[in-house]
Amino acid sequence: MSDLNLKKGSSAKSAYNLRPNFSDIVERHTLAVMVENEPGVLARVIGLFAGRGYNIESLTVAEVDHEGKLSRITIVTTGTPQVIEQIKAQLGRIVTVHDVHDLTVEGPSVERELAMFKVAGDGEKRVEALRLADIFRANVVDSTLNSFVFEITGAPEKIDAFADLMRPLGLVEVARTGVAALSRGG
Amino acid sequence: MTRQMTGAEMVVQALIDQGVDTVFGYPGGAVLPIYDAIFQQNNIKHVLVRHEQGAVHAAEGYARSTGKPGVCLVTSGPGATNAVTGLTDALLDSIPIIVLTGQVPTFMIGSDAFQEADTVGITRPCTKHNWLVKETAALSSVLHEAFHVATSGRPGPVLIDIPKDVQFASGTYNAPQPSTSHYQPTVKGDISSITELVEAMEKAERPLFYTGGGVINSGPAASQLLRELVAATNFPITSTLMGLGAYPASGENWLGMLGMHGLYEANMAMHGCDLMINIGARFDDRITGVISEFSPNSTKAHIDIDPSSINKVIRVDIPIVGDVGHVLEDLMKVWKSRGRKTNSAAVGNWWSQIKAWQTIECLKFTQQGKVIKPQYALSRLEALTKKHDRFITTEVGQHQMWAAQYLGFEDPNRWMTSGGLGTMGYGFPASIGVQMGHPESLVINVAGEASWLMNMQELGTAMQYNLPVKQFILNNERLGMVRQWQELLHGERYSSSWSESLPDFVKLAEAFGAKGILCSDPDDLDEAIMEMLNHDGPVLFDCLVEKHENCFPMIPSGKAHNEMLLGDADTQGAIDAKGSVLV
Numbered sequence: 001m002s003d004l005n006l007k008k009g010s011s012a013k014s015a016y017n018l019r020p021n022f023s024d025i026v027e028r029h030t031l032a033v034m035v036e037n038e039p040g041v042l043a044r045v046i047g048l049f050a051g052r053g054y055n056i057e058s059l060t061v062a063e064v065d066h067e068g069k070l071s072r073i074t075i076v077t078t079g080t081p082q083v084i085e086q087i088k089a090q091l092g093r094i095v096t097v098h099d100v101h102d103l104t105v106e107g108p109s110v111e112r113e114l115a116m117f118k119v120a121g122d123g124e125k126r127v128e129a130l131r132l133a134d135i136f137r138a139n140v141v142d143s144t145l146n147s148f149v150f151e152i153t154g155a156p157e158k159i160d161a162f163a164d165l166m167r168p169l170g171l172v173e174v175a176r177t178g179v180a181a182l183s184r185g186g
Numbered sequence: 187m188t189r190q191m192t193g194a195e196m197v198v199q200a201l202i203d204q205g206v207d208t209v210f211g212y213p214g215g216a217v218l219p220i221y222d223a224i225f226q227q228n229n230i231k232h233v234l235v236r237h238e239q240g241a242v243h244a245a246e247g248y249a250r251s252t253g254k255p256g257v258c259l260v261t262s263g264p265g266a267t268n269a270v271t272g273l274t275d276a277l278l279d280s281i282p283i284i285v286l287t288g289q290v291p292t293f294m295i296g297s298d299a300f301q302e303a304d305t306v307g308i309t310r311p312c313t314k315h316n317w318l319v320k321e322t323a324a325l326s327s328v329l330h331e332a333f334h335v336a337t338s339g340r341p342g343p344v345l346i347d348i349p350k351d352v353q354f355a356s357g358t359y360n361a362p363q364p365s366t367s368h369y370q371p372t373v374k375g376d377i378s379s380i381t382e383l384v385e386a387m388e389k390a391e392r393p394l395f396y397t398g399g400g401v402i403n404s405g406p407a408a409s410q411l412l413r414e415l416v417a418a419t420n421f422p423i424t425s426t427l428m429g430l431g432a433y434p435a436s437g438e439n440w441l442g443m444l445g446m447h448g449l450y451e452a453n454m455a456m457h458g459c460d461l462m463i464n465i466g467a468r469f470d471d472r473i474t475g476v477i478s479e480f481s482p483n484s485t486k487a488h489i490d491i492d493p494s495s496i497n498k499v500i501r502v503d504i505p506i507v508g509d510v511g512h513v514l515e516d517l518m519k520v521w522k523s524r525g526r527k528t529n530s531a532a533v534g535n536w537w538s539q540i541k542a543w544q545t546i547e548c549l550k551f552t553q554q555g556k557v558i559k560p561q562y563a564l565s566r567l568e569a570l571t572k573k574h575d576r577f578i579t580t581e582v583g584q585h586q587m588w589a590a591q592y593l594g595f596e597d598p599n600r601w602m603t604s605g606g607l608g609t610m611g612y613g614f615p616a617s618i619g620v621q622m623g624h625p626e627s628l629v630i631n632v633a634g635e636a637s638w639l640m641n642m643q644e645l646g647t648a649m650q651y652n653l654p655v656k657q658f659i660l661n662n663e664r665l666g667m668v669r670q671w672q673e674l675l676h677g678e679r680y681s682s683s684w685s686e687s688l689p690d691f692v693k694l695a696e697a698f699g700a701k702g703i704l705c706s707d708p709d710d711l712d713e714a715i716m717e718m719l720n721h722d723g724p725v726l727f728d729c730l731v732e733k734h735e736n737c738f739p740m741i742p743s744g745k746a747h748n749e750m751l752l753g754d755a756d757t758q759g760a761i762d763a764k765g766s767v768l769v
Contacts, residue, residue, distance in 0.1 A: 036368070039318065044310060051311050082497060089494035095315040095335055095369050 028057070029084050029104040030111060030181045033073040036096040037063050044094050045073055054087050055079065058113075058156075058178035070098065076156075076179050103181050111181040115159045120147040121170030129169045136162050147172070188360055193322040194219035194353040197286060200329035202229045203362050206257050208248060208622050209233070210241040214261025215301060216288025219353035221259075233622060233651060236643035238265050240615035242272020242343075243641070245283045247619030250602045251577055253405060255282040255336050256619065262288045263301030266347070267308065271609060273343045274312040278606025279428060280403055282341035284332050285313075291351040292320050305347045314342030320349065322357035330362045339371030340492040341403055371491060375508030375516060383463065383487045383504050384520045390461035390485075391532035392539075393421045396444065396473075399428030399605070400466020400490060401510050402598040408511035409598045412465065413437070415518060419528050422540055424452035426467045427590055428605040435594030441540065445473045446741050447587040450548035450750060451540055453739070456481050457747035458539070464488040466510045469499040470606070479746035489513050548739050548752055549591055558708045560585065560660045560731040564592035564632070567658060570715050574628040577620045579603065581613040581637030584666035584737045589632040611640030614657060618644055621653040628656070628719070635661040635728075636685050645698045648724040656718050657726045662733045663688060670736045674757055675743075695726035706730040 035041045042061055049056050057076040064072045077087060084102070091100045103109035117138070119129045126146070133140065133150050136158070142149035152162055156179060163174060191199065197220050201209065210233045213221045224232050235241040238260045245256025260269055266287040276283050290299040306318045315335050317328050328346060336344045387393060395416060401408050409432045416423050416439050423433050424444040433440055442449035444456055456462070462484045467473070469488075474480045480500060487504035488496055496505040506513055521527075553562040578593055579602040580586040586603055595601045602620060604612035617631040631638075638659050648655050668683040692702030701721050705714040705728070718725045736757075739750045751757055 040306060040310065043307070047311055082501070086494065086498055089492075089496070089498075093340075093492060093494050098368050 023081050026078055026080055027084060027104070028076065028078050029102055030109065030179060031075045031077065031088065031091070032101040032103055032181060033075060033091055034098040034101075035071050035073055035094075036098065037069045037071040038096055041071070041096050042073070044096065045075075045091065048090055048094065049075075049077075049087075052090065054083065058176075060178040060180055074179055074181050101183070103183055106183060108184040109181050110184060111155050111179050112153055113156050113159055113177055113179050114151065114153045115162075115174060115176040116141070117150045117152065117162070117166050117171060118147060118173040119150065119166050119170050120172050122146055125169045129166060132162075132165050132169075138162065188358050190356055191359050192219065192223070192354060192356050193325050193348065194223040196322070196326045196357070196359045197329065197348070197353070198223045198227055198230065199359055200326055200362070201257060202227075204330070204333045205254070206230060209257045209259050210235055210244040210248070210619065211259030212238050212241060212261065212265060214265050214288060216262035216290060216350050217259060217265075217286075217348075217353075218288075219350065220286070220288070220348075231622075232259070233618070233647065235615065235618075236646050237641065238268035239271050239611065240618070240641050240644045240647065242269050242276065242283065242285065243609070243612050243615035244619035244622070244644075244647075245285075246272065246276050246279075246281045246612075247579060247602050247616030248623045249281050249283055249619075250402075250616075251599050251620040252623040253599060254623075255284055255333060258283065258285045260285065260287055261301065262290055262305065263303045265301075266303055266305040269345075270309060270312055271607075273309055273345065275604055275607040275609045275612060276343035277312050277314065279604065280341050280399060281343065282336040283343045284336055285343060285345045287345060287347045288353070289318065289347045289349040292349045293351070295349065305345070309345050312343070313345045314340075316345040316347065318347040318349075319352055322352050322355040325352060325357065326360045330360075331365060331367055333362075334365040334367065335369055338365075338369065340400075372507060373491070373509035373512045375489065375506040375513035377516060377520070379504055379506045380513060380516050381520050383506065384517060384524060386461050386485055386487065386504065387419065387421075387463070387521065388524070388527040389529060390421075391529055392459045392536045393419070393461040393463065393533065394455050394459040395421055395423040395463050395465060396425070396456065396467055397423060397429045397432055397465045398426040398467025401429055401432040402466075404466065404491075404510035406598060408466075408509075408514060409433070411511060411514040411518065415514060418518075418521075418526065420530070420533060420537075421463075421528075422455055422537070424448070424455065426470065426473055426605070427603060429467060430590060430601045431595035431598045434596040436596060443590050445470075446475070447591070447737055447739065448741075449591070450546050450739050450752065451543040453741065453747040453750055454543045455540055459484045462486045464490075464502070465514070466490060468495045471499070474500065475741045475746050475749075476744050481747070546752070553708055556707060558706065558711060558729060558731045560588050560662070560735055561592055562708060563658075563660060563711060563729050563731055564588050566711050567630070567632075567715060568593050570712065571628060571630065571719065574719075575624075575626070576600065577602070577617075577624060577627055577629045579613040579616040579620060579629070579631045581631070581633040581640075582608045582610045583634045583637060583668075584662075584670065584735075585632055585634045585637075585660045587667075587737045588660070593632075610637040612637075614638060614641050614655075615644045615647075617655040617657070618647055618651075618653055621648075621655050622651070629654075630656045630658050633657055633659045634666060635659050635663065635688060635691075636665050639689075642694070645695070645700060645724065645726070649699050652723065654721070654723050654725075657724070658718070659691065659726065659728055660731050661688075661691070661728050662731050662735070664733055666735070667737065669734075673736070691726050691728035695724075700724040700726060702726045702728065704728045704730070
């Protein structure tokens with residue numbers, strides 16, 4: 001697992017993280033789930049969330065270790081601490097799930113998301129969109145005489161903020177990849 | 187050992203190598219090559235059921251009674267979809283079974299071919315794991331891994347979907363090796379948590395063991411350790427429906443079953459204890475009653491092999507993830523090494539309180555008049571069969587709860603019932619599976635007439651294989667539990683809960699070549715039961731019982747353990763509007 005920059009430590013198979021937290025406050029957690037890259041594995045994970053009524057705010061998946069046939073699913077979910085613990089335990093009992101990491105509690109982590117924004121407009125609005133894109137370090141990946149497609153990478157909050165700014169300037173369409181996340185440090 | 191063989195031959199060879207002696211199944215187009223391979227060998231006996239649901243329940247009965255995994259073989263499409271209820275039943279009750287399904291050839295998958303269904307898609311949520319094997323080369327390792335997954339950790343059903351061309355093609359067969367897969371569940375409990383539990387046990391004034399099916403799944407050694415622990419500590423013990431037999435019903439510390447239809451003393455002890463030691467149970471809603479008032483003053487310890495069981499329903503103070511047998515062994519060691527301490531004076535007072543609760547005699551009934559009370563029928567069945575080498579299966583409903591209350595189980599693996607899913611139609615095929623695993627034993631299915639009819643076709647199976655299963659039907663011409671709830675919750679409007687156009691069960695038995703016995707008079711009951719026991723062959727025992735008997739004690743929906751109804755006189759206004767929406 002060292003190749004994958006995953007922290008050793010608590011996984012859903014450990015009892016230590018099962019001590020209840022008595023809060024009823026809904027929290028947002030980012031989970032990194034290492035799964036065997038076999039047919040149907042994503043369906044198992046999604047089916048678990050659908051079948052047990054858990055939330056998915058964002059989900060990304062791709063193979064990260066071709067030789068080891070491992071894929072990494074990054075899930076952003078919300079729930080009370082008890083629900084979050086239950087989600088991790090339920091993920092952990094899927095036979096093809098190798099590890100479940102709660103990046104929100106396992107020390108600091110970084111989250112990034114890529115998004116593309118199509119903004120159409122003329123005159124001042126067009127200039128303003130380009131100026132704001134520059135401030136946000138968004139790249140122009142397509143341009144016509146009356147539209148841009150911006151590409152932006154960052155934490156989800158940054159992308160939300162950029163979307164808020166583009167809306168009055170002629171935002172036509174948004175595509176977001178969902179969150180990819182890694183724990184910080186070695 | 188590696189050998190070249192066809193996929194179909196691999197299936198049979200893998201089953202032999204895994205120690206399988208019995209397969210329950212039903213042939214069809216997509217499994218013909220496997221049936222052909224079965225035809226050409228003598229190691230594995232195939233039991234032809236009359237419906238695929240029956241095959242899965244039979245395999246469950248076989249598995250629960252023998253401790254070995256049960257195996258089913260069914261065809262694609264409808265064969266697989268008919269197996270879904272059994273798979274779900276096995277998932278909820280953690281029963282290790284391996285279901286092999288045929289599938290249309292790989293090159294036809296996705297074309298809506300004849301008898302094609304997305305079997306792995308349909309069964310993904312109702313299996314512990316499943317596989318679609320697209321290459322013969324992978325088949326033998328998947329077969330062996332399936333046994334590993336089904337029987338390791340928390341046991342459960344697995345399914346292997348095998349396309350017909352994979353069955354025909356040849357490949358290399360690999361003999362079973364110790365599993366090298368990532369799936370290796372932890373069996374040893376954390377020793378510091380175990381020590382924490384021992385400390386709590388030393389101090390506890392009102393301790394209680396609350397045990398479940400996990401003790402039985404862990405194997406006979408776990409039940410033995412449990413008995414030693416109970417004897418050594420003198421703590422009282424109760425059990426869920428699934429755990430009956432792990433501790434003997436004749437044991438001195440036995441309080442009887444707990445839960446919705448559990449015994450008064452067991453539920454009161456759950457409510458009043460100060461240390462609850464949950465061993466292999468899962469705080470099911472039939473056990474807890476209303477969560478907010480569940481055992482309000484207790485420290486709760488929970489031993490379970492499945493981490494997701496911990497804190498799922500009830501927040502516990504001392505979680506221990508591990509196999510019951512391993513954890514109890516360590517628990518005993520730690521407790522002994524610390525000097526075998528308990529707070530025996532306080533525990534003595536606790537017992538006085540429990541004995542006071544027991545004087546209520548919540549299972550007392552009076553048999554009078556010429557109509558058989560179902561409780562009386564089961565009491566007589568118990569009296570006349572308890573000395574036998576006996577296995578009991580049940581269907582689902584009032585009769586199931588009465589069987590749990592009035593029959594005594596002295597050993598594990600003797601009681602097969604659909605606990606989690608509550609599957610009507612489970613008991614008859616399960617009794618067939620049990621009898622296959624125990625040809626010389628007495629196997630009785632305690633049934634209701636409505637449940638029994640759900641899989642009555644299996645009478646053909648029982649006859650074909652000369653399986654002398656006794657079908658003890660408590661016939662009240664009602665869906666008794668539905669009727670009871672309608673009486674209590676729905677203003678006595680008995681919507682569709684009576685059994686009209688019932689068959690003459692004696693003639694029905696005779697139509698299959700089996701023996702039918704009708705009994706309606708309490709004075710004839712003993713003689714009729716003896717006639718059933720003395721007949722060498724399947725018997726359909728139609729026991730006409732009181733039609734409007736309700737099952738008590740009962741914790742009504744939305745109520746706590748100390749708010750039990752003990753009889754009809756308690757039922758007025760017992761369930762409020764909030765409780766009536768619960769099931």
